[in-house]
Amino acid sequence: MPSDAYEAVIGIEVHCQLKTASKMFCSCSTAYDGARPNSHTCPVCLGLPGALPVINKRAVELVLSAGAAIGAWTPDATRWDRKNYFYPDLPKGYQISQYDLPLASAGMLTIDTSAGPFRVGITRAHLEEDTAKLVHGEGPMGERLSLVDFNRSGVPLMEIVTDPDIRTAEQARRYAEELQLLLRTIGASDADMERGQMRVEANVSLRPRGTEAFGTRVEVKNMNSFRSVERAIAFEIERQAAALDAGEPLRMETRGWADERGETYHMRAKETSDDYRYFPEPDLPPLRVDTAWLAQIRGELPELPAARRARYSDVLGLSAYDAAVLVADADAGTLFEATLAASPGLEAKPVANWVTGDYLRIRNAADGPVTVEPAALADLVRRVTDGSINRSSGREVLEAHVATGESIEAIVARLGLRQISDAGSLGPVVEQVLAANPDAVADVRAGKPQAIGFLVGQVMKATRGQANAGVVQAAIRQRLDGGTEPGPS
């Protein structure tokens, strides 16, 4: 059977560390990056007997906020459950999580893909605690050993699970990207994949196209970048299709992604929820979500990425591409907004072009941070738009502004970059160029319009690029077609 005879059914699970000052059930600080191992711990997050958890209200708020942002439903009362399993990074022998009453259910997120907009249903978002971290190494006698760092133990974690709606590897990547953007926008998480603040897992199965029943599901983990998400899922779809074609049975398993080899590999047989023996957490009361509190959280949501892209396209007239870049890149978006704010009445389109083009080019090539004053960018855009400096000079001015922080006015004066637009000052130069290039003049007169380009180029050269090319071309045409002398009008 050719592999396009199958349809992929993909669900994504994302775990993200919430941006709180303290851990989920104790007051230990979450700012442990670079800290000595096990220096951010207490009896609660070490799982010592008798230590009692206390709920971090801010973490609950951030999940409610994420739920509101995906249009999810939140019940009046939820509760905590114990997910039981044994692993050295989980000292209590269970993780406090939420099982049948998550804080948010039935949401959705619309993503843009190369095939157009696509809606991904979100089954649930719930709150739980992160595990400790195992560090594998070698002991003083050269023996292999594993160490446990409990600094991460108990960090608030939100798990977001999609419906099995996703059909392609590209949709999966785009979903993960859009979710990251959303979580950052609402301030729920920094969601940095490389730093493990956002971990993406995919459940992938295939079924013959046109059928309803799900095939055997394989979970794929260890995808540390958006690119890995797309590659791993694409690989897994191909692997499963080949197995089905060959009549080999697939097994329910968890597979890892080996980025350097570009393939998934067997890790372990997949646990089912029965294996976790969930039961209500006896140390914590059920959690009541007050309607007024939820309303307040909804009311405080910032403008969400989709709404902002729509505003940029529909109200400001930007292209879908520019809108997507400005919303996805925090620096670019901030500069764009601040530049428009600095100069009321300035047209959005050229500002967007400068930000998504030259600003990002300069920033991406720079080693350190790059600062562009919004008022300076507004000034530059205005000068290029009204023709007082040309586009390529403008680029040079922006680079000089980034390098020195000088005002646009000062840079234009210092570099002598004022564009010469008045025909009167250009007249003598045009005359010199025409006199020096009689062949080209003859060509133009003989009806070869491309010769004009050469003459314009000679004028640009003579003025060190400062001449307004449009004005020069008009002057040459008028001189040669009309036979009149160019001069002050």
Ligand SMILES: [Zn+2]
């Ligand atoms: Zn603690």
